[in-house]
Amino acid sequence: MSALLAIEGVTRRFGGVTAVDDVTLRIGRGEIVGLIGPNGAGKTTLVNVVTGVHRAQAGAVRLDGVRIDRLRSDRIARLGVARTFQVVQPFPRMTALENVQAAALFGGGVATLAAARERAAAHLAFCRLDQEADKPAGALSLASRKRLELAKSLAIGPKILFLDEVNAGLNPAEIDIALELIRAIAGRGVAIVLIEHLMKVVTGVCGRIVVLKQGRVIADGAPRDVVANPAVVEAYLGRRFAEHLAAEARQ
Numbered sequence: 001m002s003a004l005l006a007i008e009g010v011t012r013r014f015g016g017v018t019a020v021d022d023v024t025l026r027i028g029r030g031e032i033v034g035l036i037g038p039n040g041a042g043k044t045t046l047v048n049v050v051t052g053v054h055r056a057q058a059g060a061v062r063l064d065g066v067r068i069d070r071l072r073s074d075r076i077a078r079l080g081v082a083r084t085f086q087v088v089q090p091f092p093r094m095t096a097l098e099n100v101q102a103a104a105l106f107g108g109g110v111a112t113l114a115a116a117r118e119r120a121a122a123h124l125a126f127c128r129l130d131q132e133a134d135k136p137a138g139a140l141s142l143a144s145r146k147r148l149e150l151a152k153s154l155a156i157g158p159k160i161l162f163l164d165e166v167n168a169g170l171n172p173a174e175i176d177i178a179l180e181l182i183r184a185i186a187g188r189g190v191a192i193v194l195i196e197h198l199m200k201v202v203t204g205v206c207g208r209i210v211v212l213k214q215g216r217v218i219a220d221g222a223p224r225d226v227v228a229n230p231a232v233v234e235a236y237l238g239r240r241f242a243e244h245l246a247a248e249a250r251q
């Protein structure tokens with residue numbers, strides 16, 4: 001079966017820095033993939049190339065077999081590639097419902113404002129924000145704003161969703177809710193790529209982990225194999241932490 005998203009030999013340089021270096025990666029429908037690596041490894045740049053923010057200087061990106069790497073970012077989003085940002089940026093004076101309604105209208109597939117509103121309400125309920133629907137987005141807590149970003153992403157009808165540090169700044173109970181949501185979204189067949197520094201989160205929710213270092217993929221596989229991979233331990237995890245994770249994985 002062909003991959004939902006195929007990144008094929010993608011390279012992106014900035015001046016003398018090769019931020020993404022000949023990366024090849026295939027992601028299937030409904031997969032939850034962790035994308036990890038040290039600061040500056042190229043994670044955000046890779047997402048920027050896939051979402052059309054940056055052009056690749058070599059390689060190709062295909063969604064459902066169709067090349068998307070020469071398209072504008074709004075077109076790529078409408079085709080089903082959604083992302084959230086590390087720093088959440090809703091329209092602060094619009095209500096949570098209006099924010100999601102605007103995303104639904106952008107995504108297309110709704111004929112009227114009323115239909116967009118109805119769909120937005122359903123996405124808010126799914127993201128456990130129905131109680132906050134009529135509050136200005138700027139008045140929501142950080143955890144709620146992060147879930148609002150998820151609801152907005154869902155409103156464009158994504159096939160694949162890139163989540164950049166959705167758990168940063170959340171407490172353990174809030175992280176549990178976010179992870180439940182991520183599993184539920186994947187359960188609907190949406191592929192998820194989780195950029196995350198919290199290894200407990202990555203190993204807990206991801207079926208597969210990809211590790212970048214200096215723009216290259218240095219590991220790609222099941223969490224228990226990746227955390228035991230000496231190159232990953234050296235580049236990112238550190239030995240004591242890796243031993244701790246391996247012990248947890250065995251339990």
Ligand SMILES: Nc1ncnc2c1ncn2[C@@H]1O[C@H](COP(=O)(O)OP(=O)(O)OP(=O)(O)O)[C@@H](O)[C@H]1O
Binds near residue numbers: 014017
């Ligand atoms: N717009 C840009 N202009 C110049 N250099 C850039 C640009 N974007 C990224 N880089 C460089 O590309 C490399 C990869 O950066 P990138 O932000 O993709 O890494 P990252 O893995 O997402 O890091 P972090 O975990 O810190 O977010 C770094 O050396 C960075 O300085």
